[in-house]
Amino acid sequence: MRVLAITPNVAIDRTLDVPGFAAGAVWRARSASVVCGGKGINVARAVIALGHTATCAGLVGGHGGRLATEAAAAEGLQSAWTPIAGESRTCVIVVSGGEATVINEPGPAVAADEWARFVADVSRAAATADAVCLSGSMPGKIAGMAIVDLVRAAARHGAPVWVDCSGEALATASAARPFGIKVNADEAGALLARPITGWQQAAAAAATMVADGVSVATVTLGAEGAALACGAGTWIARPPRLRAVSAVGSGDAFLAGLMIGWGHGDRPDAALRLATAAGAANALQATARIDSADVTRLGAETEVFGPVRAG
Numbered sequence: 001m002r003v004l005a006i007t008p009n010v011a012i013d014r015t016l017d018v019p020g021f022a023a024g025a026v027w028r029a030r031s032a033s034v035v036c037g038g039k040g041i042n043v044a045r046a047v048i049a050l051g052h053t054a055t056c057a058g059l060v061g062g063h064g065g066r067l068a069t070e071a072a073a074a075e076g077l078q079s080a081w082t083p084i085a086g087e088s089r090t091c092v093i094v095v096s097g098g099e100a101t102v103i104n105e106p107g108p109a110v111a112a113d114e115w116a117r118f119v120a121d122v123s124r125a126a127a128t129a130d131a132v133c134l135s136g137s138m139p140g141k142i143a144g145m146a147i148v149d150l151v152r153a154a155a156r157h158g159a160p161v162w163v164d165c166s167g168e169a170l171a172t173a174s175a176a177r178p179f180g181i182k183v184n185a186d187e188a189g190a191l192l193a194r195p196i197t198g199w200q201q202a203a204a205a206a207a208t209m210v211a212d213g214v215s216v217a218t219v220t221l222g223a224e225g226a227a228l229a230c231g232a233g234t235w236i237a238r239p240p241r242l243r244a245v246s247a248v249g250s251g252d253a254f255l256a257g258l259m260i261g262w263g264h265g266d267r268p269d270a271a272l273r274l275a276t277a278a279g280a281a282n283a284l285q286a287t288a289r290i291d292s293a294d295v296t297r298l299g300a301e302t303e304v305f306g307p308v309r310a311g
Contacts, residue, residue: 001263003047003256004080004129005040006122006154007058009107009139010068012090013037015248015287021096033287036072037091039135039164042249042288044077046256046278049290055080057125059118059139061108062087080125082118084110086139093248095286100246107139115146123153131259133162134178135252138169151176160215160262164255166190174209180216180262181209182255188219202227203234207310218258218272220251220279225302228258228272233307237272239280240301249288254279257295269304276302 013036016029035041036056044054055078060069065081065088072079086108094101110118126132132154138147151173155161160179163170166187174181174191185196188205196205202219206229209217220226225238257278261271277299281290 001052001260002128002130003044003052003054003259004122004125004132004154004159005044005047005054005056006132006134006150007038007040007056007136008118008134008142008150009038009137010041010058010060010065010088011037011105011107012064012068012071012088013093013287014090015093015095017095017286019096021094021101034067034071035287036068036075036077039252040133041072041077042252043133043135043256045075045288046253046282046290047260049292050256050260050278050295051292052260054078055125055129057122058082059084059108059110059114060088061085064088064090080121082114082121084108084114086110093246095246098244098246100248102248104137107137109140110142115142119149119153122150123156126154126159127157129157129159131162131263132159133164133255133259134173135164135255137165143168143172147172148176151178155179162255162259164251174212174214177213179214180218180258181214182218182220182251182258184220184222184251199225199227199236203229203236203308203310207234216262218254218275220254222247226254226272226276226279228268229310230268232268234310235269235272235304235306236308237276238303239276239298242280242283244283245286247283250279250282252288253282253290269306273299273302273304276304
C-alpha cells in the first residue's frame, strides 16, 4: 500500500530526555535527538514500520527546511517537498517520567503563489497513492478555501483522504468532505462544541461526523482507547495498560494503522484494532516510532467492542 503523508507545517523536532523536568530551573538533558518532524512525517514512519510505502509532502524553507529535508533523506524517507522562502519551524519536546512537554513554533508565512504550487505538487504526488493523509497545523495564516483546495487536490485522483487537524483547519477541511477524519477528544469537542470525556461521548461524536458527511470518523481518548464510526456502525477499542515512555506521535501511528487496515479491506473492528495497537506501540518509545512486533503483541491484547449504540 502506498500512502502520501502531507505535512503542511514541516518542522525540526528536537527531543530532550530530561529526568525530573519542571519549569523554572536549569536542567541537563540525558540525551537528545533531532529529526524531521510534523504529524504527517510521523505517519509516514509508522506506515513504513508496518511494511508499506510512504511519501512525505510538505512546505520547507530556510536553514530549518534544509535540515529537515536532510534529516528525512538520512532516514530514507521518500519525499515530494515544496520549497518556500520562509523559515521552517523548530519544535522542542521534553520527555520526563513517561510524560512529554511539547513547545511548537507557529511556522512560516506562506505566499499565495507558494501555496498554489504546494497544492499542485500534492495533486501530482497523490496520483500514485492508495491513501492520502493531511496532518497537523497550517503554517502562517492559511485558512478558508486554501485548505479546501488542498483537500480536493489530494482527492483528485480517487485516493481516500484522511484528515487529522485541529481548530479552524479541522473545521475547514471537514467542510471539504474528506473520506475520513481522525481527531482526539479535545479536537472533536472543539469541532462539535460539546465536551467529550469518555467513550460514550466519543462514539456519539464520531457518529455525528459520519452523519455530517464523512465516511469514517475516529475519536481517540489517549490511554483509554478510541471510537470509530462508519456507515456500518460504531465500535470502541481499549488498549492494554502500558508503562508509557512518551505519547507524542501516538495519534499519528494510530492514523497509519487505520489507513492500512481500511485500505486492506479489513472489517471496521479489525482496522480499529490495528490502529489502536499502533498508537499504543508508539507510546513505548521516546520518539515517534513503532516496532511492528509491539503492534502485533498489543493488537492481540486490545479489546474491541461493537457495534455499540452511539449517543
